[in-house]
Amino acid sequence: MKYISATARKSGRPRTFDAETALDKAMKVFWEKGYEGSSLPELTEAMGMNRPSLYAVFGNKENLFRMALERYAASHDPLFNAALAQPTARAVVEYFLRGNADAQTESENPHGCLVINGALACSDDALPIRDTLIERRAASEGKLRARLERAKADGDLPADSCSGQMARYVMTVSNGMAVQAAAGATRKQLQEVVDQVLRGWPS
Amino acid sequence: MKYISATARKSGRPRTFDAETALDKAMKVFWEKGYEGSSLPELTEAMGMNRPSLYAVFGNKENLFRMALERYAASHDPLFNAALAQPTARAVVEYFLRGNADAQTESENPHGCLVINGALACSDDALPIRDTLIERRAASEGKLRARLERAKADGDLPADSCSGQMARYVMTVSNGMAVQAAAGATRKQLQEVVDQVLRGWPS
């Protein structure tokens, strides 16, 4: 997904904003207030640009959200991939959940997870957004499941364990941590939740 | 919280609706679409009443939501209390989470949990609602913590275990299950998540 007015502009009045940092600001507004809870005045205010410029560069509110979501994913995928690259299933889960606990409680960002805060229960208008977020979570769960399946083959998970159930369990904890974080839970509290998960983890 | 126009009416034109069932309908709309995602036309349509009647009986949208929330709590508290009354910590947790898995995937109700779907990330207008929901969840967590504390004294939890951390862990799983349910997870899938929790539970 590309900006509508690209950066390679020949001439004309210079922009008073940087598209990249403006998108970053929009991402944070959506992150904190969700898709429907974020109004255009709030977005343009945070992004430091006026409404026609927003529409010229980002299309419309829905497209802006999708671009913000891409940006969010791009900055969080490395952590997820690093988790998947850990040598054992236990290490994968610990890396994933501890990374989540940290990412969901950064002082410079809204707490919680954009992929959940964006739209959980919403009006009919926002259903396409909600469904996109659901798909993204399902995709992550699928990757985690595949990784745990491999762990079974590697022998660091019991042969009779169900990777699909375990992946869903881990994702459920991650989702719950996002809810807790959005409600004000501290980083320490979330890490303690991870402690409990690891205490019960097989092997 | 009481209906504004009580049921003991002396005379006048009879109502075309029953306040109790209308509130039930409103609860389901809020449950499915959240506080902000539910519009007054949707609410009045579902409740089978017109707008002035809604305002006469329920005050305003926020008050209607709070009454719907009370109703929701009244119908779900018995399950929670029954869980707390189980003889062992393990039984408490199992009863609580299995009950949640069922309650969040009833065919006749929206999936997920009103106390989470109601308002997770929202506009500034809905912050009082969001905070009320956060308090409710914290209250439940507190009761669960107290119950696990007693379990430690009873000896069915290790003496060195932290009831606060375990309670938050269980609540986090419950919250995560609500997110999963809202996203379309089946009852069986949620019960499998509970299986994973119990597999790792001490004792």
Added chain:
DNA sequence: TGAGTTTTTTACTGATCGGTTCATAATGAG
């Protein structure tokens, strides 16, 4: 300087939001 290009600013659109006004309809009581 002047033409062409792009963004800014301001004001606007139609739709919808939560909430209300008011005349009318339907009842029970006297």
Added chain:
DNA sequence: CTCATTATGAACCGATCAGTAAAAAACTCA
């Protein structure tokens, strides 16, 4: 039959929603 009471339906309120039109402003290049 009349009157007080209560609920109904429809129309309305100001505010806000997402999205746009149009003209002025600021730049490059000739």
